[in-house]
Amino acid sequence: MTNQRELANAIRVLSMDAVQQANSGHPGMPMGMADIAEVLWNQFLKHNPQNPHWPNRDRFILSNGHGSMLQYALLHLTGYDLKLQDLKQFRQLHSKTPGHPEFGITPGVETTTGPLGQGLAAAVGMALAEQLLAHTFNRAQYSIVDHYTYCFVGDGCLMEGLSHEASSLAGTLGLHKLIVLWDDNGISIDGEVQSWFSENIPQRFQAYNWQVIANIDGHNPAEVQRAIVTARKNRQQPTLICCKTIIGFGAPSTVAGTAECHGAALGADNVAATRQQLNWQEPAFVIPAEIYQGWDARAKGKQVEQQWQELFNAYAAEYPELAAEYQRRLTGMLPDAWSGSMAEFIQQLQSKNASVATRKASQQVLDHITEMLPELFGGSADLSGSNLTLSKDSVAIKPGQLRGNYMHYGVREFAMAGIMNGLAVYRGFIPYGGTFLTFIDYARSALRMSAIMQQRVIYVLTHDSIGLGEDGPTHQPIEHLSMLRLTPNVSLWRPCDTVETAVAWQMALERHNGPTVLALTRQKVAGQVRTAEQCAAIQRGGYILAEGVGAVDFGVAGAAAGGLQLILLATGSEVELAMQAREVLQQAGYVVRVVSMPCVDVFSAQSVDYQTMVLPKQVPKIAIEAGATGLWYKFVGTTGTVIGIDRYGESAPAEIIYQELGITAEHIVSTAKKLIVDIML
Numbered sequence: 131m132t133n134q135r136e137l138a139n140a141i142r143v144l145s146m147d148a149v150q151q152a153n154s155g156h157p158g159m160p161m162g163m164a165d166i167a168e169v170l171w172n173q174f175l176k177h178n179p180q181n182p183h184w185p186n187r188d189r190f191i192l193s194n195g196h197g198s199m200l201q202y203a204l205l206h207l208t209g210y211d212l213k214l215q216d217l218k219q220f221r222q223l224h225s226k227t228p229g230h231p232e233f234g235i236t237p238g239v240e241t242t243t244g245p246l247g248q249g250l251a252a253a254v255g256m257a258l259a260e261q262l263l264a265h266t267f268n269r270a271q272y273s274i275v276d277h278y279t280y281c282f283v284g285d286g287c288l289m290e291g292l293s294h295e296a297s298s299l300a301g302t303l304g305l306h307k308l309i310v311l312w313d314d315n316g317i318s319i320d321g322e323v324q325s326w327f328s329e330n331i332p333q334r335f336q337a338y339n340w341q342v343i344a345n346i347d348g349h350n351p352a353e354v355q356r357a358i359v360t361a362r363k364n365r366q367q368p369t370l371i372c373c374k375t376i377i378g379f380g381a382p383s384t385v386a387g388t389a390e391c392h393g394a395a396l397g398a399d400n401v402a403a404t405r406q407q408l409n410w411q412e413p414a415f416v417i418p419a420e421i422y423q424g425w426d427a428r429a430k431g432k433q434v435e436q437q438w439q440e441l442f443n444a445y446a447a448e449y450p451e452l453a454a455e456y457q458r459r460l461t462g463m464l465p466d467a468w469s470g471s472m473a474e475f476i477q478q479l480q481s482k483n484a485s486v487a488t489r490k491a492s493q494q495v496l497d498h499i500t501e502m503l504p505e506l507f508g509g510s511a512d513l514s515g516s517n518l519t520l521s522k523d524s525v526a527i528k529p530g531q532l533r534g535n536y537m538h539y540g541v542r543e544f545a546m547a548g549i550m551n552g553l554a555v556y557r558g559f560i561p562y563g564g565t566f567l568t569f570i571d572y573a574r575s576a577l578r579m580s581a582i583m584q585q586r587v588i589y590v591l592t593h594d595s596i597g598l599g600e601d602g603p604t605h606q607p608i609e610h611l612s613m614l615r616l617t618p619n620v621s622l623w624r625p626c627d628t629v630e631t632a633v634a635w636q637m638a639l640e641r642h643n644g645p646t647v648l649a650l651t652r653q654k655v656a657g658q659v660r661t662a663e664q665c666a667a668i669q670r671g672g673y674i675l676a677e678g679v680g681a682v683d684f685g686v687a688g689a690a691a692g693g694l695q696l697i698l699l700a701t702g703s704e705v706e707l708a709m710q711a712r713e714v715l716q717q718a719g720y721v722v723r724v725v726s727m728p729c730v731d732v733f734s735a736q737s738v739d740y741q742t743m744v745l746p747k748q749v750p751k752i753a754i755e756a757g758a759t760g761l762w763y764k765f766v767g768t769t770g771t772v773i774g775i776d777r778y779g780e781s782a783p784a785e786i787i788y789q790e791l792g793i794t795a796e797h798i799v800s801t802a803k804k805l806i807v808d809i810m811l
């Protein structure tokens with residue numbers, strides 16, 4: 131029989147050897163948390179290594195993701211499809227063992243972690259997802275959704291402000307199946323943390339309404355085991371287990387307990403000394419059969435999944451509709467009625483052609499879709515009335531009442547985004563959350579994680595320009611639209627009216643490989659007239675909204691030859707200005723086309739033929755957007771002009787700021803005349 135320490139030592143040697151082989155990585159944390167991980171995984175974690183997607187598995191999140199070798203060792207040892215060969219490829223190109231755990235790359239990795247604190251926020255999202263699904267789908271005798279979410283955090287995670295935001299929400303909502311284990315090793319990269327991290331963590335978490343189990347020796351399996359038992363018994367609060375550990379446990383005392391072993395290979399001598407100290411006989415990457423046996427979780431995993439499957443089959447027999455809906459939710463497919471209903475709705479909006487703010491239009495969309503899409507889970511960072519994220523069918527969750535489809539996140543943009551990531555990777559939900567566009571900066575790193583993980587998270591970002599008016603430069607986004615467009619995998623829509631807003635929502639919901647930002651106006655914008663063909667073309671991201679009168683249609687790319695003199699290219703609230711300017715220019719005898727481009731990334735993915743039909747190369751162009759100008763030169767070229775804003779805004783009524791910064795129809799007209807004359811010269 132192997133003892134628990136020997137099982138844990140397998141993690142230690144695999145971690146130090148993989149880091150040594152890569153000459154890169156973090157051995158200290160896996161060596162320090164190995165005993166805790168051994169207890170959790172061998173005695174508590176409910177999972178099936180042969181099916182990492184089994185929906186009722188416990189979730190395990192390594193928020194201190196730099197210790198990735200801990201997770202890889204666990205996955206390998208318990209029988210996931212992660213071979214020794216994969217561990218030997220630690221941190222190498224295209225391996226299944228990247229530097230930090232990455233969602234979608236390694237079986238068993240639930241979410242990407244590495245930016246400290248974000249794993250904890252995602253874990254809160256997953257624990258919330260579990261409760262929400264349980265409330266929707268469980269029936270008497272049938273707890274088909276019933277599992278724990280375990281999360282490892284380091285000092286760094288708890289230093290990050292995000293841990294405050296996320297833990298505060300978890301405590302307030304009483305997410306009792308969330309169990310967090312803190313690696314209290316007193317060390318971070320710069321050394322001993324007492325000079326920069328000295329608050330009383332147990333008291334801090336008690337103040338959040340957590341159960342705190344303090345002073346656990348993280349190298350004493352019996353203590354850790356008892357703490358987890360206590361944690362699981364709590365029906366009201368999440369639990370923090372504070373585990374005192376020694377970073378690099380097992381390594382020589384010159385290294386263990388110091389920042390030395392945080393993020394560098396131990397070195398051949400120290401690796402050899404550690405082997406001796408741990409009494410580990412085998413060479414690198416050799417694990418004795420009895421150690422594998424002690425870890426192998428496949429038989430038990432298969433059995434627990436099978437038991438659950440039997441329960442689910444009985445449930446499906448008694449509640450066939452619920453079971454089918456549960457399965458639909460997990461696949462992420464929209465309901466059958468979806469596309470027909472949306473097409474009809476968009477037609478109606480076009481025929482009404484109302485002039486409303488696009489944030490209001492967005493709310494109209496939500497009123498139409500929320501009942502139809504129970505997977506929608508909305509929220510706002512305390513700006514529900516401004517973002518207009520509440521629909522007539524929204525039900526806000528509250529402590530003790532986790533039945534609902536909306537969350538008041540409070541003023542916690544970062545946690546909102548991090549929690550939405552947790553909900554999205556969990557599956558069964560399409561999270562959307564609102565704040566002002568400018569405050570996406572607070573959530574930026576979590577939005578980047580939605581993008582890296584290609585998750586369907588919808589950011590409803592209102593007050594999208596100086597058009598918000600009096601609140602002034604701190605609230606007026608300038609560089610944000612460009613920043614978001616530059617972020618890979620993010621799709622950004624800046625619709626100009628109700629119809630484009632509805633299409634933007636449709637595209638966001640039907641997108642399965644990344645987050646979408648909806649940039650919406652605070653102020654009213656004019657409804658635009660469209661033919662059915664133009665309505666359909668919105669889905670291409672950019673389209674001809676108004677053709678130059680007098681232009682002869684010579685077919686694709688022939689418009690320039692047909693007398694078209696200028697293209698005004700605009701997005702969102704500036705489309706209306708472009709239309710006004712076109713009117714004046716047409717009256718003066720110029721032949722001017724207006725192109726509306728609500729979504730640059732979708733337009734850029736169209737065929738070259740389509741793109742050049744909409745924006746023929748030879749025709750001079752002016753792009754107009756109330757934001758940073760740089761990116762628009764890609765479309766207008768060196769001969770074109772961009773009317774935008776490359777400075778901070780002002781506090782004043784919106785019309786006055788538009789005047790002051792030259793975002794007006796008059797300025798477009800004068801710029802256009804000058805451009806046409808210059809080109810003729």
Ligand SMILES: Cc1ncc(C[n+]2csc(CCOP(=O)(O)OP(=O)(O)O)c2C)c(N)n1
Nearest residue numbers: 159196244245246284285286317318319392
């Ligand atoms: C947001 C963020 N900032 C900085 C880093 C770089 N970083 C990685 S680990 C670490 C120290 C973390 O300390 P701790 O959690 O105590 O880890 P330990 O040294 O105990 O393993 C830092 C600063 C990061 N990964 N994420």
Ligand SMILES: [Mg+2]
Nearest residue numbers: 285315317318
């Ligand atoms: Mg530490």
